[in-house]
Amino acid sequence: xxxxxxxxxxxxxxxxxxxxxxxxxxxxxxxxxxxxxxxxxxxxxxxxxxxxxxxxxxxxxxxxxxxxxxxxxxxxxxxxxxxxxxxxxxxxxxxxxxxxxxxxxxxxxxxxx
Amino acid sequence: xxxxxxxxxxxxxxxxxxxxxxxxxxxxxxxxxxxxxxxxxxxxxxxxxxxxxxxxxxxxxxxxxxxxxxxxxxxxxxxxxxxxxxxxxxxxxxxxxxxxxxxxxxxxxxxxxxxxxxxxxxxxxxxxxxxxxxxxxxxxxxxxxxxxxxxxxxxxxxxxxxxxxxxxxxxxxxxxxxxxxxxxxxxxxxxxxxxxxxxxxxxxxxxxx
Numbered sequence: 001x002x003x004x005x006x007x008x009x010x011x012x013x014x015x016x017x018x019x020x021x022x023x024x025x026x027x028x029x030x031x032x033x034x035x036x037x038x039x040x041x042x043x044x045x046x047x048x049x050x051x052x053x054x055x056x057x058x059x060x061x062x063x064x065x066x067x068x069x070x071x072x073x074x075x076x077x078x079x080x081x082x083x084x085x086x087x088x089x090x091x092x093x094x095x096x097x098x099x100x101x102x103x104x105x106x107x108x109x110x111x112x113x
Numbered sequence: 114x115x116x117x118x119x120x121x122x123x124x125x126x127x128x129x130x131x132x133x134x135x136x137x138x139x140x141x142x143x144x145x146x147x148x149x150x151x152x153x154x155x156x157x158x159x160x161x162x163x164x165x166x167x168x169x170x171x172x173x174x175x176x177x178x179x180x181x182x183x184x185x186x187x188x189x190x191x192x193x194x195x196x197x198x199x200x201x202x203x204x205x206x207x208x209x210x211x212x213x214x215x216x217x218x219x220x221x222x223x224x225x226x227x228x229x230x231x232x233x234x235x236x237x238x239x240x241x242x243x244x245x246x247x248x249x250x251x252x253x254x255x256x257x258x259x260x261x262x263x264x265x266x267x268x269x270x271x272x273x274x275x276x277x278x279x280x281x282x283x284x285x286x287x288x289x290x291x292x293x294x295x296x297x298x299x300x301x302x303x304x305x306x307x308x309x310x311x312x313x314x315x316x317x318x319x320x321x322x
Contacts, residue, residue: 001123001295002123003123003126003140006123006124006126006140007128007140053128054126054127073129075129076129076133077131077133078133
């Protein structure tokens with residue numbers, strides 16, 4: 001028996017297939033003062049961490065001029081859905097360099113398909 | 114009846130609780146074990162059960178004689194069970210002796226670290242990194258006073274062999290027990306490397322939830 005056969009981790013059916021640099025809309029359930037609601041987070045996928053049950057991805061958005069990044073666990077039961085808003089062509093897997101770019105620069109970078 | 118079983122460490126992973134909390138778990142291939150010997154008060158002076166686990170390719174003569182036709186087991190370990198009245202050699206033991214929520218103790222051989230210094234072995238802080246230090250970065254410092262007492266006290270922590278010893282981790286919670294797949298998921302870490310032999314016992318102290 002090995003690790004892969006222990007915990008069944010197929011693709012999360014709530015998650016549309018997305019790649020590095022894609023703009024996605026993540027719907028994530030949050031519990032606020034006892035009430036549960038769905039929170040949406042729009043942004044560019046700057047990192048995808050594979051690795052079985054611990055897989056995650058990081059989405060970056062610029063909110064009121066402030067860069068905001070959120071990392072989501074891929075297999076979390078709180079994950080409602082992930083939609084791809086826009087596909088992008090990027091030349092590396094980890095887009096950390098976007099952190100130093102302005103919104104406009106980022107847009108230009110992502111445009112090159 | 115059975116309060117312990119032998120197993121093999123598969124590795125660690127994580128699972129999600131209903132509310133999205135991540136639970137770190139160790140996967141253990143627990144059993145199937147077979148009772149290879151029952152020791153009783155009358156014949157041996159104490160009550161115990163010997164369990165066999167894992168396949169062995171080669172048995173030597175004494176082992177063959179001891180196991181007879183029960184099978185070729187790689188590991189034999191003895192468990193002190195109070196009640197052995199309904200146990201006979203040849204009986205199978207599975208992971209079904211545990212349920213999720215049980216509290217268990219897990220025993221294994223920790224990873225060997227070889228001859229380790231005091232920083233690694235006893236968490237000493239070592240010496241200063243700067244101010245003209247040349248060879249004192251990971252040194253133990255003083256090991257005692259001078260002429261009085263004129264010796265180093267027994268038990269003074271020093272460098273030496275570390276790891277590769279039986280370690281018990283108490284009060285681990287069973288997250289899932291699947292007898293069909295001989296699988297046990299236990300919250301937290303257990304001693305040793307992957308594929309290492311583990312002894313899983315019902316905890317004598319912990320409260321089950």
